[in-house]
Amino acid sequence: MDGFFYHALAQHFHQYIGAVSSVASHEPFASIEIPAMTWAIFEVDGDWTHVEELWQRIxxxxxxxxxxxxxxxxMLASQNDKSEIWIGIREK
Incomplete structure (x- = not known):
């Protein structure tokens, strides 16, 4: 299974920058395995305020x-004021 490399950028808010890779991680990076699951994906245009508002509405x-x-x-993927909020879900 491919891993997801990340490097923690903040102490209080877990923010990562990562890339999918099939090779082993090395310092200062670590790998995180994200299991297969069903995702609800929400798209949002705008700055961080818009992302926070949508996250609250979700x-x-x-x-x-x-x-x-x-x-x-x-998970959150963002580029140029366009973001996707990925939330793992399952049926109740």
Missing amino acids: YTEWFSTVPYELIRPE
């Missing part, structure tokens, strides 16, 4: 109306 509005529950991990 938890306060979307999860209350669908037959799914959260499983970890959650």
Whole structure:
């Protein structure tokens, strides 16, 4: 299985920069395995404020109306004010 290399950038908010790779990681990098699962993917245009607003709406509005529950991990992919929030889900 391919690994996902990351390097932690912050102490309090776990932020990673990573790439999929099939080779072993080395210092200062580590690898994290992300298991196969069902993902709910939400697209958002705009800066970090828009991302935070959508993330809040996912938890306060979307999860209350669908037959799914959260499983970890959650991931965010962003580039040029376009983002995708990836949330692992399973049926309740």
